Amino acid sequence: xxxxxxxxxxxxxxxxxxxxxxxxxxxxxxxxxxxxxxxxxxxxxxxxxxxxxxxxxxxxxxxxxxxxxxxxxxxxxxxxxxxxxxxxxxxxxxxxxxxxxxxxxxxxxxxxx
Amino acid sequence: xxxxxxxxxxxxxxxxxxxxxxxxxxxxxxxxxxxxxxxxxxxxxxxxxxxxxxxxxxxxxxxxxxxxxxxxxxxxxxxxxxxxxxxxxxxxxxxxxxxxxxxxxxxxxxxxx
Numbered sequence: 258x259x260x261x262x263x264x265x266x267x268x269x270x271x272x273x274x275x276x277x278x279x280x281x282x283x284x285x286x287x288x289x290x291x292x293x294x295x296x297x298x299x300x301x302x303x304x305x306x307x308x309x310x311x312x313x314x315x316x317x318x319x320x321x322x323x324x325x326x327x328x329x330x331x332x333x334x335x336x337x338x339x340x341x342x343x344x345x346x347x348x349x350x351x352x353x354x355x356x357x358x359x360x361x362x363x364x365x366x367x368x369x370x
Numbered sequence: 371x372x373x374x375x376x377x378x379x380x381x382x383x384x385x386x387x388x389x390x391x392x393x394x395x396x397x398x399x400x401x402x403x404x405x406x407x408x409x410x411x412x413x414x415x416x417x418x419x420x421x422x423x424x425x426x427x428x429x430x431x432x433x434x435x436x437x438x439x440x441x442x443x444x445x446x447x448x449x450x451x452x453x454x455x456x457x458x459x460x461x462x463x464x465x466x467x468x469x470x471x472x473x474x475x476x477x478x479x480x481x482x483x
Contacts, residue, residue: 275460290472291470291471291472293474296395298476299476299477299478300376300460300462300474300475300476301460301474302474303472303473303474304470350470352468352469352470354468356401356403356418356464356468356469356470356472357415357418358472360412360413362411362412363410365410
């Protein structure tokens with residue numbers, strides 16, 4: 258059973274456009290929601306993260322929007338650049354004695370010049 | 371570059387071989403993790419070490435044997451692997467077992483022939 262659902266599977270955006278990736282979860286015990294960026298041949302790199310008591314967090318061109326009642330969160334990449342082309346994973350963390358990170362299925366983003 | 375270092379970067383082994391993957395972090399983190407990632411899939415948790423003790427084993431076959439010699443090092447011993455075990459093996463660490471975020475290394479690309 259997929260604990261975190263992510264969409265779309267792939268996304269093509271024009272340079273300068275806005276990329277939006279959505280995630281949804283069911284388990285209300287999750288208390289930390291990170292986004293990871295992964296380039297081919299590399300490990301996932303933490304991009305930005307949010308806790309459920311905050312509705313929005315912005316770091317540079319990257320913004321997380323969080324809707325606790327709907328159990329949904331999304332990543333917005335403003336002014337998308339070709340260098341942003343990568344696979345993005347949302348995740349949700351369950352802290353029950355030991356961190357257990359549940360990943361979404363990933364979104365392959367391509368930003369075309 | 372990540373602060374979690376994994377060696378080797380690539381490994382090819384036969385089904386009768388014994389090999390080890392190594393992971394090192396010098397951030398003073400007390401929780402370390404092994405993940406397995408197949409192509410175009412999210413990482414899947416294998417093991418969690420909390421304060422050098424194994425705290426989570428996600429029903430991983432015994433041909434994978436983790437070891438945590440000290441708080442900075444994590445090994446994954448491999449024996450009698452199958453071709454379907456070919457994947458990217460990722461190590462991660464966090465400040466403590468109940469504190470996010472997780473920081474990932476760049477992984478070891480394992481091919482079993």
